[in-house]
Amino acid sequence: MDRIHISETSSDKVPNTSPTAASVSTDMYGMAVKSCCDQIMERLKPFREADPEAGWDKWVERAYFERVNLSAQGFYKTPDLWFDWSKGKGNLYSYFSYGASASEVEVDTLTGDFTILRSDLVMDVGDSLNPAIDIGQVEGAFTQGLGLFTMEQCVYLEGNGRTQRGQLFTTGPGTYKIPAVSDIPVQLNVTLLDGTSNPQAIFSSKAVGEPPLFLAASVLFAIRDAVRASRAERGIIAPFQLDTPATCHTIRMACEDQFTQQAQQCFTNLSSTRKWTVNV
Structure with a gap:
Protein backbone atom coordinates (compact mmCIF):
# COMPACT_ATOMS: atom_id res chain seq x y z
CA MET A 1 0.00 0.00 0.00
CA ASP A 2 2.90 2.40 0.64
CA ARG A 3 3.69 2.30 -3.08
CA ILE A 4 0.29 3.77 -4.02
CA HIS A 5 0.06 7.54 -4.50
CA ILE A 6 -3.02 9.39 -5.71
CA SER A 7 -2.71 12.87 -7.20
CA GLU A 8 -5.42 15.51 -7.45
CA THR A 9 -8.08 15.10 -10.12
CA SER A 10 -7.14 16.99 -13.26
CA SER A 11 -8.61 17.17 -16.75
CA ASP A 12 -5.10 17.15 -18.24
CA LYS A 13 -5.01 13.44 -17.40
CA VAL A 14 -8.46 12.38 -18.60
CA PRO A 15 -10.50 15.24 -20.10
CA ASN A 16 -13.96 13.68 -20.20
CA THR A 17 -14.47 11.97 -16.87
CA SER A 18 -17.84 11.72 -15.15
CA PRO A 19 -18.46 13.50 -11.83
CA THR A 20 -18.10 11.68 -8.53
CA ALA A 21 -21.87 11.58 -8.09
CA ALA A 22 -24.89 9.28 -8.14
CA SER A 23 -23.02 6.70 -6.04
CA VAL A 24 -21.20 5.35 -9.11
CA ASN A 91 -32.19 -1.76 -18.71
CA LEU A 92 -31.54 1.52 -16.89
CA TYR A 93 -29.36 0.13 -14.11
CA SER A 94 -26.72 -2.56 -13.87
CA TYR A 95 -27.82 -3.61 -10.36
CA PHE A 96 -29.85 -2.54 -7.33
CA SER A 97 -28.88 -1.82 -3.73
CA TYR A 98 -31.04 -3.01 -0.86
CA GLY A 99 -31.33 -2.16 2.80
CA ALA A 100 -33.65 -2.45 5.79
CA SER A 101 -34.05 -0.44 8.97
CA ALA A 102 -36.03 -0.36 12.20
CA SER A 103 -36.25 2.62 14.55
CA GLU A 104 -37.69 3.28 17.99
CA VAL A 105 -38.63 6.85 18.94
CA GLU A 106 -40.06 8.70 21.91
CA VAL A 107 -42.37 11.62 21.09
CA ASP A 108 -43.25 14.47 23.43
CA THR A 109 -46.90 14.96 22.46
CA LEU A 110 -47.08 18.39 24.16
CA THR A 111 -44.26 19.91 22.12
CA GLY A 112 -43.88 17.63 19.09
CA ASP A 113 -40.22 17.07 19.91
CA PHE A 114 -38.88 13.54 19.60
CA THR A 115 -35.88 11.43 20.52
CA ILE A 116 -34.62 8.51 18.46
CA LEU A 117 -33.88 5.86 21.04
CA ARG A 118 -32.46 3.28 18.65
CA SER A 119 -32.03 2.55 14.96
CA ASP A 120 -30.84 -0.73 13.46
CA LEU A 121 -29.68 -0.61 9.85
CA VAL A 122 -28.76 -3.46 7.52
CA MET A 123 -27.28 -2.59 4.12
CA ASP A 124 -26.42 -4.80 1.17
CA VAL A 125 -23.12 -3.46 -0.15
CA GLY A 126 -22.00 -6.63 -1.91
CA ASP A 127 -18.47 -7.62 -0.94
CA SER A 128 -17.39 -4.48 0.90
CA LEU A 129 -14.14 -2.97 -0.38
CA ASN A 130 -13.61 -1.10 2.90
CA PRO A 131 -16.11 -1.87 5.70
CA ALA A 132 -15.03 1.15 7.76
CA ILE A 133 -15.75 3.54 4.89
CA ASP A 134 -18.98 1.77 3.94
CA ILE A 135 -20.32 1.89 7.51
CA GLY A 136 -19.45 5.58 7.65
CA GLN A 137 -21.32 6.14 4.40
CA VAL A 138 -24.39 4.34 5.77
CA GLU A 139 -24.32 6.42 8.96
CA GLY A 140 -23.89 9.66 7.02
CA ALA A 141 -26.64 8.96 4.50
CA PHE A 142 -29.01 7.89 7.29
CA THR A 143 -28.34 11.15 9.14
CA GLN A 144 -28.93 13.10 5.95
CA GLY A 145 -32.22 11.25 5.60
CA LEU A 146 -33.22 12.36 9.10
CA GLY A 147 -32.95 15.94 7.87
CA LEU A 148 -34.97 15.16 4.76
CA PHE A 149 -37.80 13.40 6.60
CA THR A 150 -38.01 15.35 9.87
CA MET A 151 -36.31 18.77 9.74
CA GLU A 152 -35.41 20.48 6.49
CA GLN A 153 -38.62 22.30 5.62
CA CYS A 154 -38.89 24.71 2.70
CA VAL A 155 -40.44 28.02 3.80
CA TYR A 156 -41.54 30.60 1.23
CA LEU A 157 -42.08 34.29 2.02
CA GLU A 158 -45.45 36.00 1.70
CA GLY A 159 -43.85 39.17 0.34
CA ASN A 160 -43.83 42.54 2.08
CA GLY A 161 -42.35 45.04 -0.35
CA ARG A 162 -38.76 44.19 0.48
CA THR A 163 -39.16 40.54 -0.50
CA GLN A 164 -41.05 38.87 -3.30
CA ARG A 165 -43.98 36.60 -2.67
CA GLY A 166 -42.90 32.99 -3.08
CA GLN A 167 -39.23 33.77 -2.46
CA LEU A 168 -37.49 30.86 -0.73
CA PHE A 169 -36.53 31.82 2.82
CA THR A 170 -34.79 28.61 3.89
CA THR A 171 -31.86 28.89 1.52
CA GLY A 172 -29.24 27.31 3.77
CA PRO A 173 -28.40 25.90 7.20
CA GLY A 174 -28.62 29.40 8.64
CA THR A 175 -32.38 29.44 8.08
CA TYR A 176 -33.38 25.82 8.64
CA LYS A 177 -32.37 23.07 11.01
CA ILE A 178 -30.08 20.25 9.92
CA PRO A 179 -29.29 17.13 11.98
CA ALA A 180 -26.82 17.71 14.80
CA VAL A 181 -25.10 15.41 17.27
CA SER A 182 -28.10 15.44 19.61
CA ASP A 183 -30.46 14.43 16.80
CA ILE A 184 -28.90 11.10 15.84
CA PRO A 185 -30.16 7.90 17.50
CA VAL A 186 -29.03 7.27 21.06
CA GLN A 187 -28.07 3.80 19.83
CA LEU A 188 -27.20 3.37 16.16
CA ASN A 189 -26.30 -0.10 14.87
CA VAL A 190 -25.09 -0.67 11.31
CA THR A 191 -24.63 -4.12 9.80
CA LEU A 192 -23.27 -4.92 6.34
CA LEU A 193 -25.11 -7.91 4.90
CA ASP A 194 -22.88 -10.94 4.39
CA GLY A 195 -22.77 -13.22 1.36
CA THR A 196 -24.14 -10.79 -1.22
CA SER A 197 -21.62 -10.66 -4.06
CA ASN A 198 -22.31 -8.45 -7.06
CA PRO A 199 -20.64 -9.52 -10.32
CA GLN A 200 -21.75 -6.29 -12.02
CA ALA A 201 -19.29 -4.04 -10.16
CA ILE A 202 -15.64 -3.86 -9.17
CA PHE A 203 -14.65 -6.83 -6.99
CA SER A 204 -18.33 -7.67 -6.33
CA SER A 205 -18.96 -4.43 -4.42
CA LYS A 206 -22.04 -2.20 -4.49
CA ALA A 207 -22.71 1.52 -4.33
CA VAL A 208 -23.26 2.82 -0.81
CA GLY A 209 -23.20 6.62 -1.04
CA GLU A 210 -26.85 7.62 -1.36
CA PRO A 211 -29.05 4.48 -1.05
CA PRO A 212 -28.94 4.33 2.79
CA LEU A 213 -30.64 7.75 2.96
CA PHE A 214 -34.03 6.09 2.55
CA LEU A 215 -33.48 3.97 5.65
CA ALA A 216 -34.28 7.09 7.69
CA ALA A 217 -37.91 6.63 6.65
CA SER A 218 -38.13 4.16 9.54
CA VAL A 219 -37.85 7.15 11.90
CA LEU A 220 -40.72 8.91 10.14
CA PHE A 221 -42.97 5.87 10.39
CA ALA A 222 -42.00 5.29 14.02
CA ILE A 223 -43.05 8.88 14.75
CA ARG A 224 -46.31 8.24 12.95
CA ASP A 225 -46.93 5.14 15.06
CA ALA A 226 -46.26 7.14 18.23
CA VAL A 227 -48.71 9.85 17.13
CA ARG A 228 -51.31 7.19 16.35
CA ALA A 229 -50.87 5.72 19.84
CA SER A 230 -51.27 9.17 21.39
CA ARG A 231 -54.45 9.82 19.44
CA ALA A 232 -55.84 6.41 20.39
CA GLU A 233 -55.45 7.26 24.08
CA ARG A 234 -57.94 10.08 23.52
CA GLY A 235 -60.28 7.91 21.48
CA ILE A 236 -59.28 9.42 18.13
CA ILE A 237 -59.14 6.60 15.61
CA ALA A 238 -59.72 8.56 12.40
CA PRO A 239 -56.97 8.57 9.76
CA PHE A 240 -54.55 11.48 9.90
CA GLN A 241 -51.97 13.06 7.63
CA LEU A 242 -48.32 13.45 8.61
CA ASP A 243 -46.43 15.14 5.81
CA THR A 244 -42.67 15.31 5.48
CA PRO A 245 -40.69 16.85 6.88
CA ALA A 246 -42.28 15.79 10.17
CA THR A 247 -41.17 18.85 12.11
CA CYS A 248 -42.07 19.48 15.75
CA HIS A 249 -44.93 21.71 14.60
CA THR A 250 -46.29 19.07 12.23
CA ILE A 251 -46.04 16.32 14.85
CA ARG A 252 -47.69 18.46 17.53
CA MET A 253 -50.62 19.36 15.28
CA ALA A 254 -51.06 15.70 14.26
CA CYS A 255 -51.47 14.67 17.90
CA GLU A 256 -54.78 16.59 17.90
CA ASP A 257 -56.20 17.79 21.20
CA GLN A 258 -57.93 20.87 22.61
CA PHE A 259 -54.86 23.04 22.14
CA THR A 260 -54.23 22.05 18.53
CA GLN A 261 -57.87 22.75 17.72
CA GLN A 262 -57.60 26.23 19.24
CA ALA A 263 -54.36 26.82 17.36
CA GLN A 264 -55.95 25.71 14.09
CA GLN A 265 -58.83 28.13 14.63
CA CYS A 266 -56.33 30.90 15.24
CA PHE A 267 -54.42 30.09 12.05
CA THR A 268 -57.55 29.99 9.87
CA ASN A 269 -59.34 33.02 11.32
CA LEU A 270 -56.68 35.55 12.25
CA SER A 271 -58.99 38.60 12.19
CA SER A 272 -61.53 37.45 14.78
CA THR A 273 -59.54 35.06 16.97
CA ARG A 274 -57.36 36.20 19.80
CA LYS A 275 -53.74 35.45 18.95
CA TRP A 276 -52.49 33.20 21.73
CA THR A 277 -50.12 31.17 19.58
CA VAL A 278 -47.56 31.81 16.88
CA ASN A 279 -47.30 29.77 13.69
CA VAL A 280 -43.60 28.99 13.24
Whole structure:
Protein backbone atom coordinates (compact mmCIF):
# COMPACT_ATOMS: atom_id res chain seq x y z
CA MET A 1 0.00 0.00 0.00
CA ASP A 2 2.90 2.40 0.64
CA ARG A 3 3.69 2.30 -3.08
CA ILE A 4 0.29 3.77 -4.02
CA HIS A 5 0.06 7.54 -4.50
CA ILE A 6 -3.02 9.39 -5.71
CA SER A 7 -2.71 12.87 -7.20
CA GLU A 8 -5.42 15.51 -7.45
CA THR A 9 -8.08 15.10 -10.12
CA SER A 10 -7.14 16.99 -13.26
CA SER A 11 -8.61 17.17 -16.75
CA ASP A 12 -5.10 17.15 -18.24
CA LYS A 13 -5.01 13.44 -17.40
CA VAL A 14 -8.46 12.38 -18.60
CA PRO A 15 -10.50 15.24 -20.10
CA ASN A 16 -13.96 13.68 -20.20
CA THR A 17 -14.47 11.97 -16.87
CA SER A 18 -17.84 11.72 -15.15
CA PRO A 19 -18.46 13.50 -11.83
CA THR A 20 -18.10 11.68 -8.53
CA ALA A 21 -21.87 11.58 -8.09
CA ALA A 22 -24.89 9.28 -8.14
CA SER A 23 -23.02 6.70 -6.04
CA VAL A 24 -21.20 5.35 -9.11
CA SER A 25 -17.68 6.67 -8.47
CA THR A 26 -16.21 3.39 -7.22
CA ASP A 27 -18.09 1.43 -9.87
CA MET A 28 -16.70 3.49 -12.74
CA TYR A 29 -13.28 4.59 -11.54
CA GLY A 30 -12.58 1.35 -9.76
CA MET A 31 -13.03 -0.41 -13.08
CA ALA A 32 -10.91 2.23 -14.84
CA VAL A 33 -8.07 1.75 -12.34
CA LYS A 34 -8.34 -2.02 -12.71
CA SER A 35 -8.06 -1.60 -16.48
CA CYS A 36 -4.80 0.33 -16.00
CA CYS A 37 -3.44 -2.30 -13.65
CA ASP A 38 -4.36 -5.09 -16.06
CA GLN A 39 -2.56 -3.32 -18.90
CA ILE A 40 0.63 -2.84 -16.90
CA MET A 41 0.56 -6.37 -15.52
CA GLU A 42 0.20 -7.72 -19.04
CA ARG A 43 3.28 -5.75 -20.13
CA LEU A 44 5.21 -7.10 -17.14
CA LYS A 45 4.12 -10.67 -17.85
CA PRO A 46 7.30 -11.69 -19.75
CA PHE A 47 9.50 -10.52 -16.87
CA ARG A 48 7.33 -12.19 -14.22
CA GLU A 49 7.36 -15.48 -16.12
CA ALA A 50 11.12 -15.30 -16.74
CA ASP A 51 11.92 -14.83 -13.04
CA PRO A 52 8.87 -15.39 -10.79
CA GLU A 53 10.91 -14.93 -7.60
CA ALA A 54 12.49 -11.59 -8.56
CA GLY A 55 9.73 -9.44 -7.11
CA TRP A 56 8.07 -6.22 -8.14
CA ASP A 57 11.12 -3.93 -8.02
CA LYS A 58 13.19 -6.17 -10.29
CA TRP A 59 10.35 -6.74 -12.75
CA VAL A 60 9.78 -2.98 -13.08
CA GLU A 61 13.52 -2.29 -13.33
CA ARG A 62 13.99 -4.81 -16.14
CA ALA A 63 10.90 -3.53 -17.95
CA TYR A 64 12.23 0.01 -17.67
CA PHE A 65 15.56 -0.88 -19.27
CA GLU A 66 13.69 -2.80 -21.97
CA ARG A 67 11.78 0.43 -22.75
CA VAL A 68 8.41 -1.07 -21.83
CA ASN A 69 5.62 1.45 -21.33
CA LEU A 70 4.85 1.43 -17.61
CA SER A 71 2.01 3.94 -17.70
CA ALA A 72 -1.57 3.29 -18.74
CA GLN A 73 -4.87 5.10 -19.15
CA GLY A 74 -8.11 3.47 -18.13
CA PHE A 75 -11.67 4.38 -18.99
CA TYR A 76 -14.88 2.56 -18.15
CA LYS A 77 -18.43 2.70 -19.38
CA THR A 78 -21.11 0.61 -17.68
CA PRO A 79 -22.16 -1.98 -20.27
CA ASP A 80 -25.63 -3.05 -21.39
CA LEU A 81 -27.51 0.06 -20.29
CA TRP A 82 -30.29 1.05 -22.67
CA PHE A 83 -33.97 1.95 -22.73
CA ASP A 84 -36.57 2.20 -25.49
CA TRP A 85 -39.03 4.81 -24.24
CA SER A 86 -41.50 4.12 -27.05
CA LYS A 87 -41.81 0.50 -25.93
CA GLY A 88 -41.21 1.03 -22.24
CA LYS A 89 -38.50 -1.62 -22.21
CA GLY A 90 -34.82 -1.62 -21.40
CA ASN A 91 -32.19 -1.76 -18.71
CA LEU A 92 -31.54 1.52 -16.89
CA TYR A 93 -29.36 0.13 -14.11
CA SER A 94 -26.72 -2.56 -13.87
CA TYR A 95 -27.82 -3.61 -10.36
CA PHE A 96 -29.85 -2.54 -7.33
CA SER A 97 -28.88 -1.82 -3.73
CA TYR A 98 -31.04 -3.01 -0.86
CA GLY A 99 -31.33 -2.16 2.80
CA ALA A 100 -33.65 -2.45 5.79
CA SER A 101 -34.05 -0.44 8.97
CA ALA A 102 -36.03 -0.36 12.20
CA SER A 103 -36.25 2.62 14.55
CA GLU A 104 -37.69 3.28 17.99
CA VAL A 105 -38.63 6.85 18.94
CA GLU A 106 -40.06 8.70 21.91
CA VAL A 107 -42.37 11.62 21.09
CA ASP A 108 -43.25 14.47 23.43
CA THR A 109 -46.90 14.96 22.46
CA LEU A 110 -47.08 18.39 24.16
CA THR A 111 -44.26 19.91 22.12
CA GLY A 112 -43.88 17.63 19.09
CA ASP A 113 -40.22 17.07 19.91
CA PHE A 114 -38.88 13.54 19.60
CA THR A 115 -35.88 11.43 20.52
CA ILE A 116 -34.62 8.51 18.46
CA LEU A 117 -33.88 5.86 21.04
CA ARG A 118 -32.46 3.28 18.65
CA SER A 119 -32.03 2.55 14.96
CA ASP A 120 -30.84 -0.73 13.46
CA LEU A 121 -29.68 -0.61 9.85
CA VAL A 122 -28.76 -3.46 7.52
CA MET A 123 -27.28 -2.59 4.12
CA ASP A 124 -26.42 -4.80 1.17
CA VAL A 125 -23.12 -3.46 -0.15
CA GLY A 126 -22.00 -6.63 -1.91
CA ASP A 127 -18.47 -7.62 -0.94
CA SER A 128 -17.39 -4.48 0.90
CA LEU A 129 -14.14 -2.97 -0.38
CA ASN A 130 -13.61 -1.10 2.90
CA PRO A 131 -16.11 -1.87 5.70
CA ALA A 132 -15.03 1.15 7.76
CA ILE A 133 -15.75 3.54 4.89
CA ASP A 134 -18.98 1.77 3.94
CA ILE A 135 -20.32 1.89 7.51
CA GLY A 136 -19.45 5.58 7.65
CA GLN A 137 -21.32 6.14 4.40
CA VAL A 138 -24.39 4.34 5.77
CA GLU A 139 -24.32 6.42 8.96
CA GLY A 140 -23.89 9.66 7.02
CA ALA A 141 -26.64 8.96 4.50
CA PHE A 142 -29.01 7.89 7.29
CA THR A 143 -28.34 11.15 9.14
CA GLN A 144 -28.93 13.10 5.95
CA GLY A 145 -32.22 11.25 5.60
CA LEU A 146 -33.22 12.36 9.10
CA GLY A 147 -32.95 15.94 7.87
CA LEU A 148 -34.97 15.16 4.76
CA PHE A 149 -37.80 13.40 6.60
CA THR A 150 -38.01 15.35 9.87
CA MET A 151 -36.31 18.77 9.74
CA GLU A 152 -35.41 20.48 6.49
CA GLN A 153 -38.62 22.30 5.62
CA CYS A 154 -38.89 24.71 2.70
CA VAL A 155 -40.44 28.02 3.80
CA TYR A 156 -41.54 30.60 1.23
CA LEU A 157 -42.08 34.29 2.02
CA GLU A 158 -45.45 36.00 1.70
CA GLY A 159 -43.85 39.17 0.34
CA ASN A 160 -43.83 42.54 2.08
CA GLY A 161 -42.35 45.04 -0.35
CA ARG A 162 -38.76 44.19 0.48
CA THR A 163 -39.16 40.54 -0.50
CA GLN A 164 -41.05 38.87 -3.30
CA ARG A 165 -43.98 36.60 -2.67
CA GLY A 166 -42.90 32.99 -3.08
CA GLN A 167 -39.23 33.77 -2.46
CA LEU A 168 -37.49 30.86 -0.73
CA PHE A 169 -36.53 31.82 2.82
CA THR A 170 -34.79 28.61 3.89
CA THR A 171 -31.86 28.89 1.52
CA GLY A 172 -29.24 27.31 3.77
CA PRO A 173 -28.40 25.90 7.20
CA GLY A 174 -28.62 29.40 8.64
CA THR A 175 -32.38 29.44 8.08
CA TYR A 176 -33.38 25.82 8.64
CA LYS A 177 -32.37 23.07 11.01
CA ILE A 178 -30.08 20.25 9.92
CA PRO A 179 -29.29 17.13 11.98
CA ALA A 180 -26.82 17.71 14.80
CA VAL A 181 -25.10 15.41 17.27
CA SER A 182 -28.10 15.44 19.61
CA ASP A 183 -30.46 14.43 16.80
CA ILE A 184 -28.90 11.10 15.84
CA PRO A 185 -30.16 7.90 17.50
CA VAL A 186 -29.03 7.27 21.06
CA GLN A 187 -28.07 3.80 19.83
CA LEU A 188 -27.20 3.37 16.16
CA ASN A 189 -26.30 -0.10 14.87
CA VAL A 190 -25.09 -0.67 11.31
CA THR A 191 -24.63 -4.12 9.80
CA LEU A 192 -23.27 -4.92 6.34
CA LEU A 193 -25.11 -7.91 4.90
CA ASP A 194 -22.88 -10.94 4.39
CA GLY A 195 -22.77 -13.22 1.36
CA THR A 196 -24.14 -10.79 -1.22
CA SER A 197 -21.62 -10.66 -4.06
CA ASN A 198 -22.31 -8.45 -7.06
CA PRO A 199 -20.64 -9.52 -10.32
CA GLN A 200 -21.75 -6.29 -12.02
CA ALA A 201 -19.29 -4.04 -10.16
CA ILE A 202 -15.64 -3.86 -9.17
CA PHE A 203 -14.65 -6.83 -6.99
CA SER A 204 -18.33 -7.67 -6.33
CA SER A 205 -18.96 -4.43 -4.42
CA LYS A 206 -22.04 -2.20 -4.49
CA ALA A 207 -22.71 1.52 -4.33
CA VAL A 208 -23.26 2.82 -0.81
CA GLY A 209 -23.20 6.62 -1.04
CA GLU A 210 -26.85 7.62 -1.36
CA PRO A 211 -29.05 4.48 -1.05
CA PRO A 212 -28.94 4.33 2.79
CA LEU A 213 -30.64 7.75 2.96
CA PHE A 214 -34.03 6.09 2.55
CA LEU A 215 -33.48 3.97 5.65
CA ALA A 216 -34.28 7.09 7.69
CA ALA A 217 -37.91 6.63 6.65
CA SER A 218 -38.13 4.16 9.54
CA VAL A 219 -37.85 7.15 11.90
CA LEU A 220 -40.72 8.91 10.14
CA PHE A 221 -42.97 5.87 10.39
CA ALA A 222 -42.00 5.29 14.02
CA ILE A 223 -43.05 8.88 14.75
CA ARG A 224 -46.31 8.24 12.95
CA ASP A 225 -46.93 5.14 15.06
CA ALA A 226 -46.26 7.14 18.23
CA VAL A 227 -48.71 9.85 17.13
CA ARG A 228 -51.31 7.19 16.35
CA ALA A 229 -50.87 5.72 19.84
CA SER A 230 -51.27 9.17 21.39
CA ARG A 231 -54.45 9.82 19.44
CA ALA A 232 -55.84 6.41 20.39
CA GLU A 233 -55.45 7.26 24.08
CA ARG A 234 -57.94 10.08 23.52
CA GLY A 235 -60.28 7.91 21.48
CA ILE A 236 -59.28 9.42 18.13
CA ILE A 237 -59.14 6.60 15.61
CA ALA A 238 -59.72 8.56 12.40
CA PRO A 239 -56.97 8.57 9.76
CA PHE A 240 -54.55 11.48 9.90
CA GLN A 241 -51.97 13.06 7.63
CA LEU A 242 -48.32 13.45 8.61
CA ASP A 243 -46.43 15.14 5.81
CA THR A 244 -42.67 15.31 5.48
CA PRO A 245 -40.69 16.85 6.88
CA ALA A 246 -42.28 15.79 10.17
CA THR A 247 -41.17 18.85 12.11
CA CYS A 248 -42.07 19.48 15.75
CA HIS A 249 -44.93 21.71 14.60
CA THR A 250 -46.29 19.07 12.23
CA ILE A 251 -46.04 16.32 14.85
CA ARG A 252 -47.69 18.46 17.53
CA MET A 253 -50.62 19.36 15.28
CA ALA A 254 -51.06 15.70 14.26
CA CYS A 255 -51.47 14.67 17.90
CA GLU A 256 -54.78 16.59 17.90
CA ASP A 257 -56.20 17.79 21.20
CA GLN A 258 -57.93 20.87 22.61
CA PHE A 259 -54.86 23.04 22.14
CA THR A 260 -54.23 22.05 18.53
CA GLN A 261 -57.87 22.75 17.72
CA GLN A 262 -57.60 26.23 19.24
CA ALA A 263 -54.36 26.82 17.36
CA GLN A 264 -55.95 25.71 14.09
CA GLN A 265 -58.83 28.13 14.63
CA CYS A 266 -56.33 30.90 15.24
CA PHE A 267 -54.42 30.09 12.05
CA THR A 268 -57.55 29.99 9.87
CA ASN A 269 -59.34 33.02 11.32
CA LEU A 270 -56.68 35.55 12.25
CA SER A 271 -58.99 38.60 12.19
CA SER A 272 -61.53 37.45 14.78
CA THR A 273 -59.54 35.06 16.97
CA ARG A 274 -57.36 36.20 19.80
CA LYS A 275 -53.74 35.45 18.95
CA TRP A 276 -52.49 33.20 21.73
CA THR A 277 -50.12 31.17 19.58
CA VAL A 278 -47.56 31.81 16.88
CA ASN A 279 -47.30 29.77 13.69
CA VAL A 280 -43.60 28.99 13.24
